[in-house]
Amino acid sequence: MINIKNIHKSYVMGQSRLHVLKGIDLEIKSGEMISVMGASGSGKSTLLNILGILDNYDTGEYSLDGTPIRKLNERKAAALRNHLLGFVFQSFNLISFKNAMENVALPLYYQKVSRKKRNIIAMEYLERMGLKEWAHHLPNELSGGQKQRIAIARALIAKPKVILADEPTGALDSVTSLEMMDILQEINRTGITMVIVTHEHDIAARTEKTIKITDGIITEIIKN
Amino acid sequence: MFDLDRWQEIYHVLRKNKLRTFLTAFGVFWGIFMLVIMLGSGNGLENGITQNFGDMATNSVFIWGQQTSVSYKGFPRGRRIEYENSDILALQKxxxxxxxxxxxxxxxxxxxxxxxxxxxxAGQFALFGDFPVFNQIDPVNMVKGRFLNDLDLKEKRKVVVIGQRVVELLFEKGEEPLNQYIEINGVYFKVIGVFRSKRTGEQASGDNQRIHMPFTTLQRTFNYGNTVGFFNVTAKDDVPVDVVENKAMDILKKRHAVAPSDDDAIGHFNLRKEYDKMEGLFFGIRLLVWIVGTGTLLAGVIGVSNIMLVVVKERTKEIGIQRALGATPINIISQIITESVVLTTFAGYFGLTIGVGLLELINYLLSSSGANTEMFVHPGVDFKVAVMALCILIVSGALAGFIPARRAVSVKPIDALRYE
Known part of the structure; x- marks a missing residue:
């Protein structure tokens, strides 16, 4: 599903150059659930952003579901993000003036699905997350766990092949974190590939494989 | 393109900072308001001045006799030129x-x-001997009866057409003037028509104190023999009046033994030239109004552009989220441009409506107060100009949104997402 070879990425900051990824090779098979761990600044988030086509890379090769990802224009990148990828963020990133249902339905809006139809589908996903009663509430009326479940529903609605989660439990308490992992594992069981960036060991332990990154290089791959 | 989600977003953005939205909108409102007011006032001035021409044919020229300034063919200079009936035929042919x-x-x-x-x-009025075609060159509104006709002329009938003021001064209130007789310099004439001037103000009151009778009647009754006072000539529609003017001058000079170089002997006044001068003035006013008006409008539109830049910056993260979820640059750009167009159009529409409303109010007050507004008549803008102004607004709204929209999609999605 995901295949990257010798990926390099550096940030230019004025005079200095920060080499963040120093040759990453990684293959993630369809349906795998892996976690990426590393100290802050190790490059784990940068890797996830490159996987999510939110950022570009300098050299190397990346193919997503057989499509080479290299110098895509924004329109094509947007289409790939919309159809193949789902994002879950640490800070939920819900749109503040849209209610839960509208937030979940947003990816389908960009697929030009009619409002009526996408709202029906959004309600189904909310029901799966146990949030049907909260459909017409705005994000600021919901708890952190509820928000993250809405974000997950939003990531799922376009039936992506890969879910990319950046510290999905980082802003949640431990009990809710465990609930969240249950949900993510359940989603993985339906065949969706999952990449989770985290720095919590117990979260990483619930994935099939943990990749440790240190200073821009994969130093260890642990099978859990 | 105009689905509910888009409107929801526009509403949210504009409502989030109401004072800012209001002030921005006010800039555009003021621009279009000033444009409308200035255009309307310009039109009022133009209407006022053109009404002084009445419905007079602008391609016409007046020719009258003066004194020669060059001795010629044995005649001394200082001779008075007087026209005769035979000149009429000569000009015509x-x-x-x-x-x-x-x-x-x-x-x-x-x-x-x-x-x-x-x-x-009794009263003192100007008395004219006219041909019926005079009413084609400088028309009047017939209030009652008719204007002179060819039979009146041919039979030298003792009939007159009189102005409304003449009726007011010579007849009792409510009295029917038609078919009554009035005595002019000791001779009785029958009233066959009453008219009102098409001009306004002072000129109109002068017109309304006139009495017109057949040209032939006047010559015979008041011992004018063959004398013609002056000629009023209009050119055919596709001919410049200068051509007619020059030819008439040549013919009259020849017939009255005036030296070809003598420009003083024959007086002439070309209405077209006067009208053209006036048109030049109006063009200048209109140009000025548009320059100032669109300048004001531009200032408003730049305000909108400025605010959209701020809005885009504030919403960077939100736009980043949308892009992560699959919004294409076109989605984002069109959303921002729509916001900008909605804001400008809405504000501009208000400016347009209130501007037109104010002009109508002035119009109403002017006409109901009955003030003598010779120089300022019917201020207002026509529909075409209003539509044009609205089009300018929509286009400038789109332009105002374009730069901020480009900026919104120029950042990488991840940078937008990380923006706090």
């Missing part, structure tokens, strides 16, 4: 480009008046 030729003689010369009596009332 010599100049095929003439549309209407209206000779006129007025009793007492230019600005002269005659004593007019009816029963116990």
């Amino acid at each position: 010599g100049i095929p480009e003439i549309k209407y030729l209206a000779p006129r003689t007025n009793v007492g010369g230019y600005d002269g008046t005659s004593n007019v009596l009816r029963k116990l009332k």
Whole structure:
């Protein structure tokens, strides 16, 4: 599903150059659930952003579901993000003036699905997350766990092949974190590939494989 | 393109900072408001001045006699030129480009008046001998009866067409003037028509104190013999009046033994030239109004652009989220441009409506107060101009949104997402 070879990425900051990824090779098979761990600044988030086509890379090769990802224009990148990828963020990133249902339905809006139809589908996903009663509430009326479940529903609605989660439990308490992992594992069981960036060991332990990154290089791959 | 989600977003963005939205909108409102007011006032001025021309054919020229300034063919200089009936025929035959030729003689010369009596009332009015075509060159509104006709002329009937003021001064209130007789310099004439001037103000009151009778009647009754006071000539529609003017001058100079180089002997006044000068003035006013008006509008639109830049910056993260979820640059750009267009159009529409409303109010107050507004009549903008202004608004709204929209999609999605 995901295949990257010798990926390099550096940030230019004025005079200095920060080499963040120093040759990453990684293959993630369809349906795998892996976690990426590393100290802050190790490059784990940068890797996830490159996987999510939110950022570009300098050299190397990346193919997503057989499509080479290299110098895509924004329109094509947007289409790939919309159809193949789902994002879950640490800070939920819900749109503040849209209610839960509208937030979940947003990816389908960009697929030009009619409002009526996408709202029906959004309600189904909310029901799966146990949030049907909260459909017409705005994000600021919901708890952190509820928000993250809405974000997950939003990531799922376009039936992506890969879910990319950046510290999905980082802003949640431990009990809710465990609930969240249950949900993510359940989603993985339906065949969706999952990449989770985290720095919590117990979260990483619930994935099939943990990749440790240190200073821009994969130093260890642990099978859990 | 205009789905509910888009409107929801526009509403949210504009409502989030109400004062800012209001002030921005006010800039555009003021721009279009000023444009409308200035255009309307310009039109009012233009209407006022063109109404002084009445419905007078602008391609016409007046020709009258003056004194020669060059001795010629044995005649000394200082001789008075007077026209005769035979000149009428000569002009008619010599100049095929003439549309209407209206000779006129007025009793007492230019600005002269005659004593007019009816029963116990009396007045002093200007008295003209006219051809029926005069009403084609400088038309009047017939209030009652009819204007002079060819039979009146041919039979030298003792009939008159009188202005409304004449009726007011010579007849009792409510009295029917038609078919009544009035006494002019001791001779009785029958009233066959009453008219009102198409001009406004002072000129109109002058017109309304006139009496017109057949040209031939006047010549015979008041011993003018063959004398013609002056000619009023209009050119055919596709001929410049200068052509007719020059030909008429040549013919009259020849017939009256005036030296070709003598420009003083024959007086002439080309209405077209006067009208063109006026048109030039109006063009200048209009140009100025548009430059100032669109300048004001531009200032408003730049304000909108500025605010959209701020809005885009504030919403960077939100736009980043949308892009992560699959929004294409076109989605984002069109959303921002729509916001900008909605804001400008809405504000501009208000400016347009209130501007037009104010002009209408002025219009109403002017006409209901009955003030003598010779120089300022019917201020207002026509529909075409209003639509044009609205189009300018929509286009400028789109332009105002374009730069901020480009900026919104120029950042990488991840940078937008990380923006706090």
